[in-house]
Amino acid sequence: MTARSLQLFRMTTPIIETERLGKRYGRTTALTDCTLRIPAGRVVGLVGPNGAGKSTLLGLTCGLIAPSAGSIAVLGNRPGAGAAQLARVGFVAQDAPVYSGLSVADHLRLGARLNPRWDMRLAQGRVERLGLDPAQKAGRLSGGQRAQLALTVAAAKRAELLVLDEPVASLDPLARTAFLRDLREFVAELGVSVVLSSHLLGDLERVCDHLVVLAASRVQLAGDVSDLLATHYRFAAPRDLPPGADVIHADDSGREPVAIVRSAAPLPGAEHADLEDLGLAYMTRALISPEARRSPEGRHLPEAER
Numbered sequence: 001m002t003a004r005s006l007q008l009f010r011m012t013t014p015i016i017e018t019e020r021l022g023k024r025y026g027r028t029t030a031l032t033d034c035t036l037r038i039p040a041g042r043v044v045g046l047v048g049p050n051g052a053g054k055s056t057l058l059g060l061t062c063g064l065i066a067p068s069a070g071s072i073a074v075l076g077n078r079p080g081a082g083a084a085q086l087a088r089v090g091f092v093a094q095d096a097p098v099y100s101g102l103s104v105a106d107h108l109r110l111g112a113r114l115n116p117r118w119d120m121r122l123a124q125g126r127v128e129r130l131g132l133d134p135a136q137k138a139g140r141l142s143g144g145q146r147a148q149l150a151l152t153v154a155a156a157k158r159a160e161l162l163v164l165d166e167p168v169a170s171l172d173p174l175a176r177t178a179f180l181r182d183l184r185e186f187v188a189e190l191g192v193s194v195v196l197s198s199h200l201l202g203d204l205e206r207v208c209d210h211l212v213v214l215a216a217s218r219v220q221l222a223g224d225v226s227d228l229l230a231t232h233y234r235f236a237a238p239r240d241l242p243p244g245a246d247v248i249h250a251d252d253s254g255r256e257p258v259a260i261v262r263s264a265a266p267l268p269g270a271e272h273a274d275l276e277d278l279g280l281a282y283m284t285r286a287l288i289s290p291e292a293r294r295s296p297e298g299r300h301l302p303e304a305e306r
């Protein structure tokens, strides 16, 4: 394959493509009937309540666990299929795993030894820019610095896809902001695709251009953020909703009644929903309504609305 056709292949091959993917652990269903097609070049936010199946989907993506049903292709191949495929995907597990007894510089040396496409210039440049002391033991770094080191090691692998499982969970708001800004910058610089899970919808809005909402082990919503925001509205008066409105979730019990409505056409009197509204609406809908949970409509935008 020529360099040009390889580039074209990468641009047109979905980063993740699943068909009725499922995973069971004994009697526990972690993921059911998951059908997704995530285009290349996206920064994907994966959200869902505890136990929704986020880590399971990320584990399947990296080939750390095998499906119980259906299929999954990552960058056009079976996840974890040999050393070449493993090198294309960089994974940072929850809690920014680093070796506490090794120094920052040791992490880079180890990375160079283990990864055929290791980019030492990139790694050293990031360490310098972040102000990390190469001689410092990783165990002595702050939570934010450890997260940055883990991200540096994953990025310097020069993987095509980075999979980050709750990378900002243990960080304070300042460290979180710095981490996400930095992520956005180097994603633009390296042209890498990213999938990151988080409980913090507000944070994802800053960095993601594609959203997947998981709840009750199923995909409730998936699509490009710009399409989702353009087709969802927030009504402050749920009782006055137009007849036939496609209500995702309405709550008029509290002091701030709200309804989130899906519509391809503009809705007079309503403002566009933000990503936080959307995530919460689809998650709540799935958790309180078994019917909605099973409905395929809840999972994807109709083709015409994309």
Ligand SMILES: Nc1ncnc2c1ncn2[C@@H]1O[C@H](COP(=O)(O)OP(=O)(O)OP(=O)(O)O)[C@@H](O)[C@H]1O
Pocket (backbone or CB within 6 Å): 025, 028, 029, 030, 048, 049, 050, 051, 052, 053, 054, 055, 056, 057
């Ligand atoms: N190794 C395992 N053995 C048995 N059950 C498991 C295992 N891993 C996950 N599960 C179960 O599968 C379901 C999905 O778990 P998963 O960790 O994927 O959810 P999650 O969305 O990542 O949750 P959290 O936000 O709490 O990290 C849960 O019910 C969990 O208890």
